[in-house]
Amino acid sequence: MNVTVVGAGKMGLPLACVFASRGASVFVCDVDWAKVESINAGICPFQEPGVDELLAEGVRSGRLVATTDTGSAIANSEVVVVIVPVLLSDSREAELSMIDDVAKIASANLKPGSMISFETTLPVGGTRRLGHIIDENGMRAGVDYDLVFSPERVKSLFVLKHLFNNPKIVGGITPASAARGAEFYTKYLGAPVINVGTLEAAELVKLAGMIYRDVNIALANELAAFAECIGIDFEMVRQAANTDGESNLLLPGIGVGGHCTPVYPYFLISEARSRGIPVELAELGRKINSAQPRKILNKVGDVQGKKCVILGVSFRPQVKESAYSPVFALASELEIRGASVTVHDPLYTEEEIRRLGLIPGEIEGNEILILNTAHDAYLNLDFADLARKGVKCVVDGRNAWSVDAVVAAGIRYIGVGRSTR
Numbered sequence: 001m002n003v004t005v006v007g008a009g010k011m012g013l014p015l016a017c018v019f020a021s022r023g024a025s026v027f028v029c030d031v032d033w034a035k036v037e038s039i040n041a042g043i044c045p046f047q048e049p050g051v052d053e054l055l056a057e058g059v060r061s062g063r064l065v066a067t068t069d070t071g072s073a074i075a076n077s078e079v080v081v082v083i084v085p086v087l088l089s090d091s092r093e094a095e096l097s098m099i100d101d102v103a104k105i106a107s108a109n110l111k112p113g114s115m116i117s118f119e120t121t122l123p124v125g126g127t128r129r130l131g132h133i134i135d136e137n138g139m140r141a142g143v144d145y146d147l148v149f150s151p152e153r154v155k156s157l158f159v160l161k162h163l164f165n166n167p168k169i170v171g172g173i174t175p176a177s178a179a180r181g182a183e184f185y186t187k188y189l190g191a192p193v194i195n196v197g198t199l200e201a202a203e204l205v206k207l208a209g210m211i212y213r214d215v216n217i218a219l220a221n222e223l224a225a226f227a228e229c230i231g232i233d234f235e236m237v238r239q240a241a242n243t244d245g246e247s248n249l250l251l252p253g254i255g256v257g258g259h260c261t262p263v264y265p266y267f268l269i270s271e272a273r274s275r276g277i278p279v280e281l282a283e284l285g286r287k288i289n290s291a292q293p294r295k296i297l298n299k300v301g302d303v304q305g306k307k308c309v310i311l312g313v314s315f316r317p318q319v320k321e322s323a324y325s326p327v328f329a330l331a332s333e334l335e336i337r338g339a340s341v342t343v344h345d346p347l348y349t350e351e352e353i354r355r356l357g358l359i360p361g362e363i364e365g366n367e368i369l370i371l372n373t374a375h376d377a378y379l380n381l382d383f384a385d386l387a388r389k390g391v392k393c394v395v396d397g398r399n400a401w402s403v404d405a406v407v408a409a410g411i412r413y414i415g416v417g418r419s420t421r
């Protein structure tokens, strides 16, 4: 079976490696030459546990080849899997140009009788729309080729584990397309497969999961603020509440980042608005979580002229990924308030931090430390030493530090729902 994976990114490459390891001959396509060269040299261009080995084996066996010639790869494949980004536009709509480009290439090259599966998170109705683009070649989705949507539901650092264990959701433009998608993923991924029938049901599964997470965090943020006001430690409450077999309250924090959680709720919100269907909770979740950086900084008070360092560019610990990280809102909010702001992250070089529009700095030499990312490197700071070097206040945006250790060092502690009484 020849399989093309379009998009050799953090999600697409591991997927391609797994298909190859299970016997498929895989073309993995990307517009980025450097990435393609690296893959063909057997070197994974990013860090993801287990992928190095799978990639080296795929390249060595000849079952995995990277190319920039997506058209030829598609023309020579029975199955095409697409996982290129869909971003959020300034007006908070899905920005579909990259995936539309792939659909156009597919339109020109897809073989009759083949199957194309989109894995990129899409608004409900997005796959059918891509099918219309492909159909401009005269073929009909569900008749001349199979059209499938199967959302990617894994996360960096756990990609292979999640690929093998998380049930793979599949929907198709026809029951036959869905069944073919289910058969393909059962054989070439090996994970349990859940066939939810239609494209739209599969699209909504992914969005529902993201909105659940966002709204849940918003609820945790609200409860944490309440608990803090009345002097109760919210983490203790959260853990106790989660023992009833029903609750699964997530962690409150200084903000939600990443490609997924702060983005995909808008795919549903926008579509629901256009159909006149109210989705107030999804909107409220976004509103609460977007306000969180500002709300937590309000607790600090006057920062005019004070030297502050934000610890962590990444939106998630140990992952070098800055998409929609709260670091951006924190830095601009502190600047508006007149603080002198720098940013530190052990995973980024100073130049990389600058390229993100931020100013790199060191941990020492600041009056205020703001923890955005609970990187391991930040978990065991010596607060007594930092106090001697001028730190007067810490904002523990991830509740990662010991209140007692901070307070004992004579530093003011500000957390998210933690009692300092």
Ligand SMILES: NC(=O)c1ccc[n+]([C@@H]2O[C@H](COP(=O)([O-])OP(=O)(O)OC[C@H]3O[C@@H](n4cnc5c(N)ncnc54)[C@H](O)[C@@H]3O)[C@@H](O)[C@H]2O)c1
Binding pocket: 006, 007, 008, 009, 010, 011, 012, 029, 030, 031, 032, 035, 070, 083, 084, 085, 086, 087, 098, 101, 102, 119, 120, 121, 122, 152, 153, 154, 155, 156, 259, 260
């Ligand atoms: N990153 C995550 O944690 C995550 C988790 C779940 C789902 N997803 C889904 O996966 C999608 C991709 O995420 P990712 O992390 O792999 O992104 P990524 O940026 O790491 O990789 C995307 C790749 O697509 C390539 N690309 C862009 N346009 C292309 C084109 N026309 N033809 C060929 N290649 C093209 C880019 O060069 C890049 O290498 C996301 O948009 C999301 O829908 C991501």
